[in-house]
Amino acid sequence: MLLLKGTNKYYPPDFDPAKHGSLNGYHKTHALRERARKLSQGILIIRFEMPYNIWCDGCKNHIGMGVRYNAEKKKVGNYYTTPIYRFRMKCHLCVNYIEMQTDPQNCDYVIVSGAQRKEERWDMEENEQILTTEHSEKEKLETDAMFKLDHGGKDKEKLKRALPSLSEIQDLQAGWKDDFQLNSSLRKKFRTEKKVLAEQEEKDNAVRARTNLSIPLLPEREEDKRLATLLTYATPDSFDGKQQSKRQAISSRSWFSSSSSTAGGAAQSLLHRLGQQGKEAAVVKALGPSHGAFIRKRTTTTTDVTMASTMDEPSHGCRGGTGEEKQNGHLNIMDRNRTSLVADYSESDSDGAQ
Incomplete structure (x- = not known):
């Protein structure tokens, strides 16, 4: 009678352990199910964890260390007796495939294609650290006595060069021995x-x-402080001060007309004459040709007397006029000819008399 261990599995009546070995053998399936679907090609699908930071060549995105993928694992060679495995996985951000393989010689992983490594490796030689002895050098030290003696002499020279640095490091470490005092000073500073x-x-x-x-x-x-001292946002004078300054400007202003005012008066007189001429033309046009004969111009001479400071300002001739300016002490006497339109009824009276 066959006794089987109870593992909550169903064993069919025709199951024979000697013939099938296990339930997987009975069902002719692998224990890893879908992960072993390419096992005939020597490929096993495993969960692969990214060993370091890389940049994907397809989408140019960064993939951090520790990101996991379903990778196809395949044996591609040996390093002495250690097998070399290659892992092929698809980027989770694009359709690009990344291939990596193990490097047993340097205990690292090497990118074959599809990505670039973000260089963050620590170079011991660059940072002046003690390098590990190579395997070939170890063999030579064990077999060649002269090489071992020469290597020992070089090590002593390195020690002499490194003694000052080692002494300085020891002195610095001696200053950090009192942990309580260091902790107290640090907490006080904080x-x-x-x-x-x-x-x-x-x-x-x-x-x-x-x-x-x-x-x-x-x-x-x-x-910022220097700039703030140069800037001010208050008014330099108060309202009363502004009013006082305006009064002083008015009281200090000259009471008499200046050259600029004379020039301005001449310009105004010119504009006035042009306006009068325009009015005359408009009146003649409005009366028509029948009444134009009764309109004539009358010219009268007027005398303008203005007071000016003859000591400070020079005499100016009448601009645009026909009068003559005369100076008599502090008085400027100017004769001007003024023209006006006058109705002439002489001809009409004579015609009516006839």
């Missing part, structure tokens, strides 16, 4: 800085509340 930061935060909150701001404030700089 308390002082925390107090200063709290005071500054209180001042910033007061400024923000006064100016109704909700943005963080930057610390003051010496350049």
